[in-house]
Amino acid sequence: MHLSERDSQVIWHPYTQHQNHPGAIPIARGEGALLFDENGHAYIDAVSSWWVNLHGHGHPYIAEKIYRQALMLEQVIFTHFTHEPAVRLAERLLGILPGNLSKIFYSDNGSTAVEVALKMAIQYWQNQGMGERKKILAFDNAYHGDTVGAMSVSGRSLFTRAFKDLLFDVVFIETPTGLNANKIKSVLDAHRGQIAAFIYEPLLQAAGGMRIYEAGPMDELLKSIHQENILCIADEVLTGFGRTGPLFASEQLQYPAQIICLSKGLTGGAMALGVTACSKKIFETFLSPGHEKTFFHGHSFTANPLACSAALASLDLLEEKTCRDKIQFIHKQHEQFCKNELSITGRGLFDNIRVIGTILAFEIKLGESGYANRISNLVMQKALEKGIYLRPLGNTVYLLPPYCISPEQIRKLYDFILSIPVFIETGGL
Ligand SMILES: Cc1ncc(COP(=O)(O)O)c(C=O)c1O
The missing domain is CATH 3.40.640.10 (Type I PLP-dependent aspartate aminotransferase-like (Major domain))
Structure with missing residues (x-):
């Protein structure tokens, strides 16, 4: 039996409504900012695995x-x-x-x-x-x-x-x-x-x-x-x-x-x-x-x-200085992205765009504010399809990546965020 099915027979996951849960994705290993499923598909861990990971997964040191x-x-x-x-x-x-x-x-x-x-x-x-x-x-x-x-x-x-x-x-x-x-x-x-x-x-x-x-x-x-x-x-x-x-x-x-x-x-x-x-x-x-x-x-x-x-x-x-530099780098990237891209693309749909340190967040102005807003499921699903793990808090979308994330990986997260208005408009909801 597939691991996901075995899981659904015996496991009760945190913060999960199992009645409509599509099944947990088996993760076989992690490296840097990436998580790999059993088929080798990579997901950027954009939430640092519930905000815990700093230096990347499977860090050898x-x-x-x-x-x-x-x-x-x-x-x-x-x-x-x-x-x-x-x-x-x-x-x-x-x-x-x-x-x-x-x-x-x-x-x-x-x-x-x-x-x-x-x-x-x-x-x-x-x-x-x-x-x-x-x-x-x-x-x-x-x-x-x-x-x-x-x-x-x-x-x-x-x-x-x-x-x-x-x-x-x-x-x-x-x-x-x-x-x-x-x-x-x-x-x-x-x-x-x-x-x-x-x-x-x-x-x-x-x-x-x-x-x-x-x-x-x-x-x-x-x-x-x-x-x-x-x-x-x-x-x-x-x-x-x-x-x-x-x-x-x-x-x-x-x-x-x-x-x-x-x-x-x-x-x-x-x-x-x-x-x-x-x-x-x-x-x-x-x-x-x-x-x-x-x-x-x-x-x-x-x-x-x-x-x-x-x-x-x-x-x-x-x-190590390189770690402090990475924190600074993520912060600067977030700020530039918000100023030059997100505030323009998200106009009308995104609200309260903000950055603190390595964290970027904004609200999607659709439906009720708060954790129960189901837009989170759509964003999460679309992100997974693009090889990204995001977990919005209701209509609050945020990035909280490990500090080891590469410039290319950050760019991929930004491109996904810029695509949110597109898939919402084309009837994703
Ligand atoms: C500020 C803060 N305090 C406490 C906790 C609880 O931590 P734990 O999930 O390890 O029990 C969290 C978890 O998200 C948190 O964000």
Whole structure:
């Protein structure tokens, strides 16, 4: 039986409506920005395999480091034990993360990195006898993951609808525009002294529709948040490791977070790993002679040595000048393409064309805005026919390629985007 049929008999895929799913495409291997199916057809991975891949698939340097580590130590309980890759990675991350962070807590994906951050923030206040600080402040349209705590601090949406009665109450505010400062202030005033932490995706709300917001008004907001002693949690799960240009999006903001969440590009996309970095002050509030202040959180694969080795290898590659140049190159290409081609071809049909770092996004003005818009299926299907893997968020089309993508491959993505109005007009819908 064909792999796709065997798959459909036994597998339940994420974010997939199986009633009308055409069947998963078996991928046999990956190389650079390309994924190859079992018949050898190549697809440009224009979404970096759910935003995780930085340096390309099957990267020999990362693969070699994982292999070497696997021969030494593949996994060990991380309570009484430690190991070189975990310590080295923590040292290196603390050296490059913005702000003044001094401890790394490991988990194994973006959602758990967020759960850890939220629990840390709540217990931070409890451990100081200030349990009244227990509310979380978050942005409308945010997305922080699919576990229950991470869903709670995400904007209420199609994704969270079935669980609405289970999610804890969160104080939501709009992303700052400069025009809504008073509105936001009145919300903060209403909850003064009760907010434990503010969680945000710095400058880019990704799954919420690749929405970019400005650093200036965000700095104003962060200033008042700091004045109220609210802990800041920067969710850099997507924005980390160069996606928005600088190594971390938070570098573009004046007020550093006391907690930062990382995952996705952390290992270059090769292994599952999550990190929650925090300040010394937070760590110290968890110290007590007995267990009364202990942070009771951990996962079986916390600080998995293979994942830590992959992350160290990815950092080596990121530190090379050629990698920084590639990030710059993609950014410049996107900007030129938007200015010289997309804004002209897309006139009337494309809206809100935008670029941040290596990410380009726009909306197709057809039907309802949002994830449920079925235009995504058509765009995805047409892209696959052209050897491109795109996964629009409803009517929001975006490119988020691995940094190793070649100029020819980027051009191919652009040519496809320019063809969208044509196939929509010729009755593709
Ligand atoms: C900003 C942000 N936070 C958290 C997550 C959750 O990460 P994971 O899918 O690894 O659980 C995501 C995933 O897209 C994300 O974009």
